[in-house]
Amino acid sequence: MSKLTYSILCEDKAHYLFITKYLTLFSNKNKLKLTFKDDFYYRFKSANSKEVLKKYVNASVIAFRDYNLDFLIIGIDYDDRNRNNFDKEIEHLYSKLYNQFSHKSIIMFPVQAIEHWLLYIKYHQENPKSTKNISFEQIPRKEAKNKIYGINKYAPDVEYIIDSCMHNIYPDWLITRSKSFKKFQSDIIDKLINQN
Numbered sequence: 151m152s153k154l155t156y157s158i159l160c161e162d163k164a165h166y167l168f169i170t171k172y173l174t175l176f177s178n179k180n181k182l183k184l185t186f187k188d189d190f191y192y193r194f195k196s197a198n199s200k201e202v203l204k205k206y207v208n209a210s211v212i213a214f215r216d217y218n219l220d221f222l223i224i225g226i227d228y229d230d231r232n233r234n235n236f237d238k239e240i241e242h243l244y245s246k247l248y249n250q251f252s253h254k255s256i257i258m259f260p261v262q263a264i265e266h267w268l269l270y271i272k273y274h275q276e277n278p279k280s281t282k283n284i285s286f287e288q289i290p291r292k293e294a295k296n297k298i299y300g301i302n303k304y305a306p307d308v309e310y311i312i313d314s315c316m317h318n319i320y321p322d323w324l325i326t327r328s329k330s331f332k333k334f335q336s337d338i339i340d341k342l343i344n345q346n
Contacts, residue, residue, distance in 0.1 A: 153183045154342065157190035157217065159209050160225030161199045164264045166191075167309055169223050171316040180343060190217045199226045206243075210251045221341055223256045227263040228330060233287060236261060236329060253345065256337045261287050261330040265294040270327050271315045272298070283327065 158169050170186070177184045194209045196202045206224050213222045224243075231239055240259050247255050260267050269286040286294065298315075299308060325332040 152181070153185070154220040155185045155187055155218065156221045156223065157187040157213060157219055158223050158225065159191075159194050159196065159202055159206055159213075160223070160258075161196055161202050161227065162264075163308060164268075164312060165225035165227075165258070167312040168264055168267070168316065169225060169258065171313060172319070173223075175316070175319065176321075176338060176342075182342065187217055187219060190219065199229065202226050207246050207248070210247055210255050214251050214254060219254070221254045221256060222251075223258055225258040225260075225264070227291075228259050228261040229263065229291070233261055236333075240333060253341065256334070256341055258334045259330055260334075261328065262289075263291050263294060265291065265298045267324070267328060267331055268298050268312065268315050269294055270324055270331075271319050274320060274323055275315070275318050285327075287328070 156173070158166055160166055160169065173184055176182070190213055194205055194212075196205065202224065203226065206226075210222055210224070213219045226243070228236070228239070236259075240257060243257050243259070244252055244255070266286050266289070269289070273284065273286070274280075289297070299311060321331075321335055325335055
């Protein structure tokens with residue numbers, strides 16, 4: 151069993167919860183033992199994408215140099231960027247990282263936001279036999295958040311909501327619906343499985 155130490159730099163609690171729950175499922179399936187470095191996470195905790203974008207290059211250096219991480223996940227919502235430029239946008243983010251750290255860094259870049267991935271997951275849970283290729287990425291972010299959390303994104307049950315979504319996640323199905331999730335899953339496999 152491979153043992154890997156990691157941390158997260160992300161823009162909000164929803165990102166953090168998604169990443170940690172996804173990695174628990176992924177590590178169990180792939181016989182990995184993951185250890186989370188919460189001291190790094192709290193040192194660089196951010197409140198929005200602007201903060202993450204401002205910190206992520208220097209934080210990645212500190213993550214690998216000072217915290218001896220095996221990998222770092224950087225979570226940023228795609229927001230209002232042109233969806234046709236997704237490949238170019240994510241490559242641009244990776245290109246800013248120092249070469250010696252880019253192979254250990256994974257950028258999670260949900261289109262439009264993490265709530266859109268959660269909408270796909272929720273839809274699949276409610277319609278497990280559906281073969282319709284429905285897209286949720288055109289739904290405005292505020293509406294997507296309301297569909298997932300209700301009126302208050304910061305309600306006490308946000309963790310429960312995300313946990314219930316993640317309880318029955320089918321990554322192989324989700325990669326057929328979301329190009330941005332497919333990229334995230336591909337990078338996870340490449341950097342955690344193929345490089346170790």
